[in-house]
Amino acid sequence: MRTPAHAAINETVQAAAELGIEHFKPLINAVLRKISALPAIEAGEATNEIINASYPEWIKEKVKHNWPEKWQDILRQGNARPPMTLRVNRQFAESDEPRQHYLDLLTEQEIEAQTCAFSSFGIQLLKPVPVAALPKFREGAASVQDEAAQLCCDLLELEEGHKVLDACAAPGGKTCAILESQTGIHLTALDSEASRAAKIDENLKRLNLQAELKVSRAEELEQWWDGKHFDRILLDAPCSASAVIRRHPDIKLLRKEGDIKALAELQLQLLTSLWKTLKPGGILVYATCSIFPQENSRIIERFLRQQDQAELFKIDAPWGQDTGFGRQLFPQENGHDGFFYARLKKRGSEIPE
Structure with a gap:
């Protein structure tokens, strides 16, 4: 990673005292110095055995089950250095x-x-x-901003005068990308945490862009929605981040198998709630940085069974793989991260505000 080995070793050893394990400092120092002396493995040189051993068993088996023809490359790219x-x-x-x-x-x-x-x-x-x-x-x-994340703007088909919601917006990368892509739109950026919303504000100020910031849980409509419907909604839903492990390798340790079911239920709840705020004729883009269909295509499939007004708006694009309920991008060597996009259109005529 970007931190020099000697600095990482020193900081980790010093942290032992703060954790109340000062007596382990010599052992920590010895182990880390031994590791730092090992020859670096260049991209493409790691064997499948090394790659497999670097993942928790549940992630490896889930990726293998979901993508039997691609699973080894997906895991390999998860260990690569992203551009x-x-x-x-x-x-x-x-x-x-x-x-x-x-x-x-x-x-x-x-x-x-x-x-x-x-x-x-x-x-x-x-x-x-x-x-x-x-x-x-x-x-x-x-x-x-990674290339995969930039693709949301074209999918939204923005026009001047559109009222747009970026739900779960922090840290604001897609918020700013949307505002840059089309002048004359009115954008609301929503996030559940004030500290994260502050990051959106920082990005807006640097780029000299304007948006209305709101802090609330997206599914609690009565806390933030004024009843005026949106022309476009981007729901970049909370997810396992399993498609961006190469940027956040701690996911291998912090994410647990049981988290996926809970995340899937939250994703469906968010989609169902936000759907009420979309105008008839409007477009909602659902996105995650997950590789698991349980959080992606299956969420869209479940939602379409529940909502008569919802219509899958096919994404005709040269990127990703069609899943039948959206397009899945896989992390690419020297290329974009993994990502999932689905686009939904609300049937019916526009309603007056």
């Missing part, structure tokens, strides 16, 4: 081709980069750099 990807702010454009203009700025700074395959405003760096080294980052010219 650093940027989203160019088209509202900050200094030319008619903002992405190419920003690529030129990167070249001037001798930062090697290339365009993303699927996101029209995505740029992937060949090597990660501190954000302070990115040209005009503080002024809002670009943001760090």
Whole structure:
């Protein structure tokens, strides 16, 4: 990872005292120094046995069951180092081709980069750099965001004047991407925790964007919804994050098998509640960073059985795999993270507010 080995060892050893296990400091130091002396395994060199042993048995078996033809590559990519990807702010454009203009700025700074395959405003760096080294980052010219997460904007089919809800919005990456992608929309960013909502505000200010921030549990409509329906809703639902393990390897230890059922019930509850706030004729995009169908396609399938007004709006895209109830992206070597998207349309004529 980015922390130098000597610094990680020192900080971990010092932390032993704060944890009340100071007598283990010599052992911790010895074990970590032994590990740091091992030769690094380059991407692609790890055997399947090493990959399999690095995952809890339940994750390995679940991925194997869900994706029998892809499971080993999914696990392998979960252990790989992800690329650093940027989203160019088209509202900050200094030319008619903002992405190419920003690529030129990167070249001037001798930062090697290339365009993303699927996101029209995505740029992937060949090597990660501190954000302070990115040209005009503080002024809002670009943001760090994985390519898969950027794809939500096109799926929403935004138009000027639309009233948009970004539910479970923190830290605000997709909130800002939506606002950058279409001028003249009215966006509400909703999150359940004030500390997380503060991150949304920080991102909005850096990018000079405006949104209405609300702090509430999304399913508790009476706490935050004013009764005025939305044209578009993005529900980036809380999930296992099993498709982004390479960015959060602690998931292997912190996530438990029993969590998936509880998360699935929450996801369906959120979808059912937020559906009430969508206009007839409106579009809701359901997203997760999970690899498990239990949190993805099966949620959409269950929801469609319950809602007569809900219609699956097929995603015709060159990315991901069609599951019958949305598209699943898998983590790619030197490419985007894993992600799931489904798009739903509400039948009926528009209602007056």
